[in-house]
Amino acid sequence: MNKTWNNKAxxxxxxxxxxxxFNAVIPLMTVVNYSVQxxxxxxxxxxEGVKWFREVLHSERFHDSLLxxxxxxxxxxxxxxxxxxxxxLAMPRSGIWVPVCLVLMALPLLVPWNVVGAMWNIFxxxxxxxxxxxxxxxxxxxxxxxQPVSAWFTVIVMDVWHWTSLVxxxxxxxxxxxxxxxxxxARIDSASRWAVFRYIQLxxxxxxxxxxxxLRFMDSFxxxxxPFVLTGGGPGNTxxxxxxxxxxxxxxxxxxGIAAAMSIIYFLMTLLVCWVxxxxxxxxxxx
Amino acid sequence: MARIEFDRIRHAYxxxxxxxxxxxxxxxxxxxxxxxxxxxxxxxxxxKTTLLNIISGLVHPSGGNIRFDGTDVTALSTEARNIAQxxxxxxxxxxxxVRQNLEFPLRNRGVASxxxxxxxxxxxxxxxxxxxxxxxxxxxxxxxxxxxxxxRGLVRSDVNAILFDEPLTVIxxxxxxxxxxxxxxxxxxxxxxxxxxxxxxxxxxxxxxxxVVMYEGEVVQTGTPDELFRKPRHTFVGYFIxxxxxxxxxxxxxxxxxxIGGHKVRLPAGAxxxxxxxxxxxxxxxxxxxxxxxxxxxxxxxxxxxxxxxRIVHADLDGRPIAATLPExxxxxxxxxxxxxxxxxxxxxxxxxxxxxxxx
Numbered sequence: 001m002n003k004t005w006n007n008k009a010x011x012x013x014x015x016x017x018x019x020x021x022f023n024a025v026i027p028l029m030t031v032v033n034y035s036v037q038x039x040x041x042x043x044x045x046x047x048e049g050v051k052w053f054r055e056v057l058h059s060e061r062f063h064d065s066l067l068x069x070x071x072x073x074x075x076x077x078x079x080x081x082x083x084x085x086x087x088x089l090a091m092p093r094s095g096i097w098v099p100v101c102l103v104l105m106a107l108p109l110l111v112p113w114n115v116v117g118a119m120w121n122i123f124x125x126x127x128x129x130x131x132x133x134x135x136x137x138x139x140x141x142x143x144x145x146x147q148p149v150s151a152w153f154t155v156i157v158m159d160v161w162h163w164t165s166l167v168x169x170x171x172x173x174x175x176x177x178x179x180x181x182x183x184x185x186a187r188i189d190s191a192s193r194w195a196v197f198r199y200i201q202l203x204x205x206x207x208x209x210x211x212x213x214x215l216r217f218m219d220s221f222x223x224x225x226x227p228f229v230l231t232g233g234g235p236g237n238t239x240x241x242x243x244x245x246x247x248x249x250x251x252x253x254x255x256x257g258i259a260a261a262m263s264i265i266y267f268l269m270t271l272l273v274c275w276v277x278x279x280x281x282x283x284x285x286x287x
Numbered sequence: 288m289a290r291i292e293f294d295r296i297r298h299a300y301x302x303x304x305x306x307x308x309x310x311x312x313x314x315x316x317x318x319x320x321x322x323x324x325x326x327x328x329x330x331x332x333x334x335k336t337t338l339l340n341i342i343s344g345l346v347h348p349s350g351g352n353i354r355f356d357g358t359d360v361t362a363l364s365t366e367a368r369n370i371a372q373x374x375x376x377x378x379x380x381x382x383x384x385v386r387q388n389l390e391f392p393l394r395n396r397g398v399a400s401x402x403x404x405x406x407x408x409x410x411x412x413x414x415x416x417x418x419x420x421x422x423x424x425x426x427x428x429x430x431x432x433x434x435x436x437x438x439r440g441l442v443r444s445d446v447n448a449i450l451f452d453e454p455l456t457v458i459x460x461x462x463x464x465x466x467x468x469x470x471x472x473x474x475x476x477x478x479x480x481x482x483x484x485x486x487x488x489x490x491x492x493x494x495x496x497x498x499v500v501m502y503e504g505e506v507v508q509t510g511t512p513d514e515l516f517r518k519p520r521h522t523f524v525g526y527f528i529x530x531x532x533x534x535x536x537x538x539x540x541x542x543x544x545x546x547i548g549g550h551k552v553r554l555p556a557g558a559x560x561x562x563x564x565x566x567x568x569x570x571x572x573x574x575x576x577x578x579x580x581x582x583x584x585x586x587x588x589x590x591x592x593x594x595x596x597x598r599i600v601h602a603d604l605d606g607r608p609i610a611a612t613l614p615e616x617x618x619x620x621x622x623x624x625x626x627x628x629x630x631x632x633x634x635x636x637x638x639x640x641x642x643x644x645x646x647x
Contacts, residue, residue, distance in 0.1 A: 181374040184345050187365040188372050189392035189439060199391070203381045 084167025371440020
C-alpha cells in the first residue's frame, strides 16, 4: 500500500497543544520545578534533587494529615454511597413527584462551597446555631470549635448533606434506565425484593455507582473550602486534612519546596487510587 | 398446563374510562385451549401486550374474570399464577452464569437442591446450552439469551402457560428461523399452552395452530391460518394477512348480486338491510386476467412485480387499485379483464364479513 507522508496535519494539533500547555503542563511543571529546588528569596533558586520529597515522606505531619484525609474520605464514602442508593430506591419512578424530588435533591448541589461552610458553621454553633443548640439541649456536650469529635461530626454531616444528592441523582438515573421487563421477569420468577435489588438493580447501577464513587473520592480527597470555612483545620490540627495542610505549608509558611513536593505526591495518589479502583471495577466487563 | 378462559375481560389504562375508545382492550370472552399454540397477531398498539399481561397478571383487568382450568385467578398475583413469559428484549440476570439463571426461579420457590440440579440439567439439554452452562450469561448472544429466558420458564415443569412477547425482535434473521423451529419442536414434544405475540404474519402463521388477530383493542378473528386466508371476518384481517393483502372494493348490492362500476358480481351471501357501507373483498390469488370480452371487468394494468414464483399485477379497476397474482410465465392479455372467482368473493358490511346465506 502506498502511504502519502504529509506532516502538515501536525499544525492542526497546535491549538490543542497550546491549550493543554497553558492549562495543565506549564502549571504542573512549575510545581515540579519548585519541588526540586530551594529558594531564599530574590528569585534565586538552587537545585536540591529529591530532598523535599524525602522530607515530606518522612514527616509525621504529612502522615497525620494523610491519615485524616483517608479517614474523612472513607467515612463519607461509606455513608454517602449506601445512603444515596437507598434514597434513589425510595424515590418515585413516575408521576408528578418525580420533578419535585429531583429539584429537592439538586438544591444542596447548587449552594456555593464557601456558603455551605459558613452555613454549617453558624448552624452548628453551640450557643446560637440551631443544630449546636439542639444537641446541647439534649444533654450532649457539643462544641465543634473545641472538641475534636464534635468538629469531625460536623464536618462529616456537612459533607453528607452537601454531596449525597450527587450519588442519589446518579443512582436514580441508573435505576430509571432499567427496562420494566426486568421487574416483570423478576415477578414471574418469584424473586424477593432483596433478590431484585441484588441481581437486577445493583448490577445495572454498577457503572453509575463506579462514577459516583470516583467523583466522590476525588472531590472529597481534594476538598478544601468547606472544612476551611467551618473549622479551619481545628481545633488544633484535628481536622487538618491534606489540602488544608498543603495551603498552610505553601501560603502560611511559604515552604515552596515542601508544598510542591506534597502537591505532587498528593496528585499521584489521587491518580493511582482512581486508576486502581476503575480497573478493578471494569475488569470482566464486556469488551 | 392449563385451559385459560376469559370471561368478559376488558381493560383501560386510565382510571375513569368514558367511551369505548378509552379501552386498550375491549370486552372479550374467549378460551385458550390446554396445549394450544396460539399466535396473537396485530399492529403495534392494538392491545396484544395488554392481553398477554392480563394472562400473566402483570396487568389486572378493569373488568371481567380470568380462569385457569376453571379456577378464578383474577385477583392472584403474577407469582401465584405460575406463568412463564419471554419478553421482547432478552431478560437475563447479568451477574449470574447460565446455570444460575435457570436455578433462580426454583431457588426463589424453595425447591430442594437435588431437584434443582436435576431439572436445570434437563432444561439445559432442552435449550441446547449444556456446554455453556457455566459461562456468564451476559457473554452469550441475543438468541442464546432468549433461550435462557425461555429456559427459566421451562425449568418450572408445572407452568400454566408460556407467553412470548415478540421474542424474536432482536434476533438475527437466520437465527429467527432456528429458534422458531425450536419452539415448534418443544411444543410438539411437551404440549405447552403457548401464546405468542407478534406483528409478523409469517411468524404467526408458521408458529401457531390458531391465530388470534387483534385490531384497535378488539379480537377481530380467531382461526386457523387457512380460515384467516379464505374467510377474513373483518377487512382488516384481509389487509393484514397475505402479501399483497386482500382487495377491498366498495360496491352496491342487491340480493346476491353486487355491482362494481356497472359490472355485476355474484355474491355468496345476500346483502343485509340497513348497512351503510358495502364492500367486496377478494384475495389477489383468486383474480385471474383474461382477454375474453364476454367475461370479467375491464382493468388497466399499472405495474407488474416479479416475485419469482409468481407475478403481482397492480391494476386499476373502475379507478380503484387492485392486485392480482399470476402464475410465473403467464401472459398478460392486451385488453385485460379481471375475473373474480365467485367462491372466494366475500361481502363486507361496515367492514365485517356477511356470513354465507344469512344476514348478521
